[in-house]
Amino acid sequence: MSEAVAETVASRFSELYGAEPDGVWAAPGRVNLIGEHTDYNDGFVMPFALPHTAVAAVSRREDGVLRLHSADVEGGVTELRLDDLAPESDKNWTAYPAGVVWALREAGHAVTGADIHLSSTVPSGAGLSSSAALEVVVALALNDLYALGLRGWQLARLCQRAENVYVGAPVGIMDQTASACCEQGHALFLDTRDLSQKQIPFDLAAEGMRLLVVDTQVKHSHSEGEYGKRRAGCEKGAALLGVNALRDIAYDDLDAALARLGDEEEVRHLVRHVVTEDERVERVVSLLESGDDTRSIGPILVEGHASLRDDFRISCPELDLVVDTALTSGALGARMTGGGFGGSAIVLAEETDVDAITKAITEAFAAAGFKTPRVFEAVPSAGARRVR
Ligand code: GLA
Numbered sequence: 001m002s003e004a005v006a007e008t009v010a011s012r013f014s015e016l017y018g019a020e021p022d023g024v025w026a027a028p029g030r031v032n033l034i035g036e037h038t039d040y041n042d043g044f045v046m047p048f049a050l051p052h053t054a055v056a057a058v059s060r061r062e063d064g065v066l067r068l069h070s071a072d073v074e075g076g077v078t079e080l081r082l083d084d085l086a087p088e089s090d091k092n093w094t095a096y097p098a099g100v101v102w103a104l105r106e107a108g109h110a111v112t113g114a115d116i117h118l119s120s121t122v123p124s125g126a127g128l129s130s131s132a133a134l135e136v137v138v139a140l141a142l143n144d145l146y147a148l149g150l151r152g153w154q155l156a157r158l159c160q161r162a163e164n165v166y167v168g169a170p171v172g173i174m175d176q177t178a179s180a181c182c183e184q185g186h187a188l189f190l191d192t193r194d195l196s197q198k199q200i201p202f203d204l205a206a207e208g209m210r211l212l213v214v215d216t217q218v219k220h221s222h223s224e225g226e227y228g229k230r231r232a233g234c235e236k237g238a239a240l241l242g243v244n245a246l247r248d249i250a251y252d253d254l255d256a257a258l259a260r261l262g263d264e265e266e267v268r269h270l271v272r273h274v275v276t277e278d279e280r281v282e283r284v285v286s287l288l289e290s291g292d293d294t295r296s297i298g299p300i301l302v303e304g305h306a307s308l309r310d311d312f313r314i315s316c317p318e319l320d321l322v323v324d325t326a327l328t329s330g331a332l333g334a335r336m337t338g339g340g341f342g343g344s345a346i347v348l349a350e351e352t353d354v355d356a357i358t359k360a361i362t363e364a365f366a367a368a369g370f371k372t373p374r375v376f377e378a379v380p381s382a383g384a385r386r387v388r
Contacts, residue, residue: 001026001053005119006388009071013117014056016069016077021057021117022145023255024388027137029122029129030178031213031346031378033187033202034297034304035281037312039172040231041238041274042245044281047174048202048380049182050213054120054133055387058141061113066101068094071119074302082113094165096134099166103141103158109148116141123374125219127336127343131167132175135159140180140384152180152383153195170228171339180253182383189285193247197355200288202380208351209332215374216318218342227339230270230312235277240264246271251279265383273311280304297335298348305335305345314340318370322347322361327352329360346378 006024013021028049035045061067066080070093078094085102097116097186100309104111116138122130139155148156156176163176164170173192182188186199204211204233238246241257250258254275263266305323309315319336322345333348349357359373367372 001051001055001231001387003387005055009055009057009117009119010388012071012114012119013059016061016117017067019059021115022059023141023163023386024055024382025137025141025144026053026055026387027133027140027179027384028182028381029133030175030182031211031344032174032178033346034277034284035174036277036304036308036337036340037230037234037314038247038274038277038281039174039192040170041063041234042247043278044276045174045190045192046187046191046200046281046284047178047182048058048378049178049184049383050122050378051096051381052120052122052128052129054118054122054130054137056137057117058138058139058145059115060145061115063113064100065088065113067115068097069117071117071243073263082111087165093134094350095167096131096162097138099162100135100138100159102166103162104139104142104148106161107158109146111142111146114145116144123215125343126215127220127338127340128213128215129175129179129338131163132159132179135162136176136179136384144386153177153197156180156195159322164254170231178383180384182380184382187288187380189281193245198285200285200289203352204294204348210293210349210351210354211378212347212349212354212358213337213344213376213378214322214347215344216316217371217373218316218318220339220342222320226314226341230314233267233270237261237264237267240267241271244308246274247278248268249275251275269313273307276307277304295332298331300334301335301346301348302327308336308340309339310341316342317368318342318365318373319345321364321368321370322373325361325364326357329357331357
């Protein structure tokens with residue numbers, strides 16, 4: 001994110017609200033390398049921040065009013081009274097920033113209002129956490145302006161609460177933590193049970209590789225049922241197995257656990273995905289930490305995709321086509337990323353193969369009659385920060 005962007009967002013704020021903003025903040029979208037649908041099972045994830053960010057120009061107000069405007073949505077300024085903010089009262093984009101203000105006040109923080117202008121380059125509906133970026137940028141701005149002294153992981157928890165309760169989407173904690181806590185040049189190994197974190201250096205370019213994000217342009221929406229059904233199924237599995245969360249089933253005990261689930265066919269598939277996915281995250285982390293050739297994570301990504309497609313059943317023809325085409329055109333690994341049912345896939349490739357793989361995917365989409373996918377390179381970028 002350049003200084004020029006911060007400047008543009010600040011000057012639009014001035015036009016809208018008639019004064020300079022108190023400051024400008026940025027928070028990134030994320031891509032998840034491995035660890036999918038493990039976060040609401042207290043498991044492991046490994047996202048990194050994208051260069052794409054939500055940027056917010058913000059000023060304090062003392063009169064209990066919240067004014068919101070977005071450069072990305074048609075329409076004027078939305079004005080809300082803080083006392084009127086109520087869970088699930090808003091079905092528009094404004095629910096994300098308003099939800100954060102609601103969650104902060106609910107947690108006892110004396111936020112008395114704000115003027116906010118937002119502008120985001122995180123593709124929305126692409127499984128790249130555009131919502132989390134909006135939430136985190138607002139939370140960080142208010143944390144600074146009201147001197148709340150909250151740490152990144154605490155802001156992430158509040159943002160998750162905003163999304164769960166105010167917006168009404170039962171998401172886990174990965175996206176908000178990634179946006180708040182990621183560091184440039186690193187992937188974030190996060191234990192979602194206690195939010196303990198480890199920054200793992202992840203510099204593919206140094207080893208002659210690239211990570212591509214392929215946005216299938218199939219829009220997903222988490223509040224629409226399927227995500228919640230998977231989550232409920234996992235919780236049922238944990239209850240049947242007598243554990244707090246599926247994280248507590250050790251990989252070595254998986255077969256025994258599956259046997260105990262008897263004729264709960266659907267739950268068995270969900271449990272198998274979550275337990276094997278946690279183990280895949282641990283394998284990727286130890287490979288990256290061992291200093292071995294990073295290419296060796298490729299097959300683990302492919303295993304992860306098969307598990308999401310066959311056990312968790314959240315892939316779609318477009319995502320499968322990206323993965324299959326990438327692999328037959330020489331990719332080292334590929335898998336869907338994010339919540340599923342559309343959105344994006346990632347492709348790990350030799351730098352020298354990137355053009356051929358991109359071309360093959362684009363042609364395969366055209367041949368299948370799918371929308372043209374958007375392909376870009378993802379470099380691990382900075383987490384949320386003040387930019388002006
Ligand atoms: C969405 C949710 C996350 C996580 C992923 C799947 O991105 O917001 O909490 O559950 O799906 O890994």
